[in-house]
Amino acid sequence: MQNVLFQRQQKPRRQKKYQDYKPYLRKDFQYRCAYCLIHEAHYGGLRNFHVDHFRPKSKGRFRRLALTYANLYYACGLCNTFKGDHWPSSKQLKSGFRFVDPCQEDPYGTHFEVVEEDGSLRILTDAGRYTVVHLRLDRNQLRRHRRREIEQKQKCQVARDLLGTPGLPPQLVVETQRLVEEIEQSWLNPVPPYELEDLRT
Ligand SMILES: [Zn+2]
Numbered sequence: 030m031q032n033v034l035f036q037r038q039q040k041p042r043r044q045k046k047y048q049d050y051k052p053y054l055r056k057d058f059q060y061r062c063a064y065c066l067i068h069e070a071h072y073g074g075l076r077n078f079h080v081d082h083f084r085p086k087s088k089g090r091f092r093r094l095a096l097t098y099a100n101l102y103y104a105c106g107l108c109n110t111f112k113g114d115h116w117p118s119s120k121q122l123k124s125g126f127r128f129v130d131p132c133q134e135d136p137y138g139t140h141f142e143v144v145e146e147d148g149s150l151r152i153l154t155d156a157g158r159y160t161v162v163h164l165r166l167d168r169n170q171l172r173r174h175r176r177r178e179i180e181q182k183q184k185c186q187v188a189r190d191l192l193g194t195p196g197l198p199p200q201l202v203v204e205t206q207r208l209v210e211e212i213e214q215s216w217l218n219p220v221p222p223y224e225l226e227d228l229r230t
Pocket residue numbers: 062063064065066067104105106107108109
């Protein structure tokens with residue numbers, strides 16, 4: 030089986046409105062945008078995330094998928110807006126241009142990859158090009174965000190290397206290790222900044 034970026038676990042029953050799937054989607058997409066991977070914690074929480082129709086509901090042949098859970102993706106407001114109603118024509122599809130589906134494969138490293146030096150994206154395939162161009166995944170906001178993430182990871186690595194210095198007081202090692210882990214967690218697996226019920230109070 031191919032390496033997929035997101036694997037759905039939730040099995041919601043049929044909802045009346047596609048927006049009602051949002052609580053399930055955010056769990057299945059690990060609180061991240063399906064496309065740019067930004068986390069709720071780094072993008073203002075769930076209010077700034079949308080329910081995206083991977084196959085656009087505006088296209089006649091996909092209208093029947095408007096409430097189909099497998100066609101719904103969790104996306105940040107920017108990616109969802111840029112994606113809009115775009116969908117490749119049959120001619121483009123034949124030439125290999127398409128949106129890379131993060132529930133079917135892992136686009137990162139296969140169709141495009143992050144350039145460590147500046148956080149930009151290097152395009153590797155035609156599907157990657159179509160996806161990056163239409164979602165504007167190489168936008169400055171994301172370049173900066175990816176660069177910050179890389180810097181944080183590098184700093185953590187430096188700290189870990191320093192902790193290997195012989196003769197350090199054990200308490201300092203333990204305390205510093207805890208801090209480094211906290212920083213790593215805040216990037217790898219952050220906590221959503223608020224929940225739906227927090228908006229009701
Ligand atoms: Zn996004």
